[in-house]
């Protein structure tokens with residue numbers, strides 16, 4: 001059987017993290033291709049439902065990238081994200097999904113290198129955790 | 145809802161930038177099989193003229209209703225391709241970019257994997273665009289008048305630039321005269337031109353300008369509305385003197401029995417309760433300071449009203465609330481010096497011969513309390529040994545401010561130099577942490593102070609200052625030689641930190657703009673939008689935004705003014721339409737979304753019991769949408785359905 005390749009959904013805010021990912025490209029850095037970016041205007045646009053949906057539809061990991069605290073293009077969207085993600089992680093635990101399969105990071109437009117590191121590290125981490133197995137109805141524990 | 149059935153996909157090679165690692169033909173082939181895609185093709189440079197022509201002609205020939213260009217980052221060519229789309233007669237918001245260069249071909253090496261990923265990215269954007277709605281930029285009418293808050297050099301410059309551009313300006317200053325701190329300065333580094341001589345002509349120009357309405361002794365009390373359409377309430381305190389009748393004879397001041405410290409001379413002299421702050425004050429009129437007048441009724445005193453021949457004084461003058469409508473606001477409220485009380489270790493405020501930099505400016509000024517002679521306050525003798533101490537309250541995160549006040553190195557060099565010009569046989573010492581003299585001619589200026597004027601620079605900190613036998617004893621260490629130093633000085637001048645002007649925090653609340661950790665107003669972007677605040681239509685100028693000297697202040701003020709003029713050059717503002725909206729049928733009126741919005745764009749409609757969005761105020765962050773429990777709130781062209789469909793297609797075939 002082929003080696004397990006994690007499927008990762010990456011939500012990236014337009015102003016910092018997506019721009020940071022662009023910089024990684026402009027600087028011709030390299031990282032593992034498992035994460036696919038969905039660009040949103042601000043990390044605070046990401047609804048916990050989106051994350052749950054991604055897990056349900058087969059994501060092994062979900063990444064959310066926003067601006068550093070104080071740098072959000074919309075003043076404090078990233079603080080809202082932080083609060084929501086903290087709650088969501090609790091919920092993930094209750095659902096039997098390892099909360100570390102969801103990763104929130106602040107990556108600025110200048111941090112191409114950080115984006116690369118985070119992508120590689122998160123991909124390796126998920127690879128180690130293995131495929132996310134959900135029970136039939138997409139619901140409770142699968143032993144994680 | 146998926147409402148597009150005729151999508152065209154255009155895959156760019158970008159020379160070999162994309163085609164080198166992504167099999168672009170394969171991407172086009174795969175995309176051609178995707179539901180609703182009627183055309184998928186590739187081309188070597190989509191952004192080139194022929195590339196754009198290919199898109200335009202395809203839209204027409206194939207009657208496309210949506211377009212995906214798989215190419216570089218949308219920050220580069222989204223607008224290019226949206227324009228092309230529009231030229232073909234399609235709404236520009238029906239065109240979306242799939243970023244397969246920066247976020248794919250440039251960061252991956254293995255061609256099969258990069259190609260597979262590029263296909264996923266392109267498909268996700270197809271899913272999105274097929275659910276896009278046509279949008280029009282939101283247009284907002286503009287009131288072409290500006291409000292400038294603060295009448296220092298920054299406010300004066302901004303007001304003049306806007307007024308000279310042909311638009312009306314209301315300039316609000318809270319003290320009795322405009323001029324700010326610059327009018328208190330003696331000579332200015334690095335050219336040593338006389339501060340008052342270069343500023344007073346500008347002040348006069350303000351007072352005579354047909355487009356400027358000057359309101360001194362006034363403060364902004366309330367602001368509502370939004371960019372292009374602000375409503376402002378200004379409170380004008382009574383001066384009890386009719387400026388039109390006042391002839392500036394000064395009789396009132398002569399007879400006034402009350403003497404209080406003169407703010408303009410920072411307490412080095414006194415003034416009466418009815419006064420002009422300084423002879424060149426604008427407006428040229430006396431002001432009665434009611435806080436210090438014993439009564440404002442003839443029985444309490446009434447001396448001034450008796451002697452005023454033109455009958456300009458009126459004790460019953462009421463405060464006024466003036467309402468104005470403006471389209472843009474420039475905040476130019478400047479600074480104050482760091483509070484004296486906080487520098488107790490340096491005897492400041494206790495030892496009469498320990499002064500701050502502004503007091504020393506007054507001592508140097510030809511119009512100052514000593515008519516430009518350097519005399520120390522305690523005994524009016526010429527000080528022969530003067531110690532200047534830099535960074536008082538700056539760059540000291542433990543006890544004081546963490547930031548650098550930026551101007552003190554330069555004005556201290558100026559002070560030491562000017563002192564030597566006044567007292568050639570005197571000796572000037574400067575204690576410093578390091579010298580920051582970036583700026584045109586600045587380093588040379590500091591060099592001149594040491595080389596030509598013999599100013600002694602001592603690198604180190606002062607530990608204690610105390611009074612003994614009519615001298616001010618300064619204890620310090622020279623960190624270069626490691627030696628302890630004691631100087632028996634006649635006068636000590638502290639380069640006090642500058643901090644945001646008093647009341648800046650409250651003003652920020654009134655304006656609903658943010659301040660940084662030190663209390664200065666925050667710019668929208670530290671590099672790229674340095675003169676804009678986070679609130680659209682509100683701009684920043686001068687030290688209100690952060691410590692800076694006069695040239696930088698003037699540059700920023702002109703920058704802010706040009707932003708205002710650019711805004712006023714069109715009749716309507718256009719605003720990105722990817723804003724929030726509410727489905728009134730789904731909204732349960734829970735109001736959860738309202739506090740999520742940083743721009744107060746969400747309002748509860750009391751009649752309908754639902755939330756509505758002011759699309760002019762909405763900046764389109766989407767924070768409210770993620771918070772809405774009922775799915776009523778959506779962001780145009782970033783709907784939940786769109787995001788979920790993108791997730792679905794990226795994970796296609798997984799579960």
Ligand SMILES: Cc1cc2nc3c(=O)[nH]c(=O)nc-3n(C[C@H](O)[C@H](O)[C@H](O)COP(=O)(O)OP(=O)(O)OC[C@H]3O[C@@H](n4cnc5c(N)ncnc54)[C@H](O)[C@@H]3O)c2cc1C
Nearest residue numbers: 294296297298318324325332333478479501686687693694
């Ligand atoms: C000792 C000293 C020496 C200096 N020497 C030099 C020099 O030689 N060369 C040089 O380039 N720079 C020098 N500077 C710096 C210079 O003073 C500033 O760069 C300049 O004054 C900044 O102008 P401003 O308009 O931003 O602020 P300010 O001069 O502080 O003006 C702000 C104005 O806004 C008003 N205001 C405040 N709050 C409100 C409110 N809520 N409503 C209405 N009005 C309000 C204030 O009353 C004031 O009139 C010196 C500074 C100091 C302290």
Ligand code: SF4
Nearest residue numbers: 741762763765766768
């Ligand atoms: S999208 Fe952002 S700016 Fe617009 S209404 Fe919602 S929270 Fe406010």
Ligand code: SF4
Nearest residue numbers: 731732734735737772
């Ligand atoms: S959160 Fe949703 S349901 Fe609640 S008031 Fe706002 S739009 Fe309406």
Ligand code: FES
Nearest residue numbers: 013042066067072
């Ligand atoms: S814009 Fe980046 S987190 Fe808000």
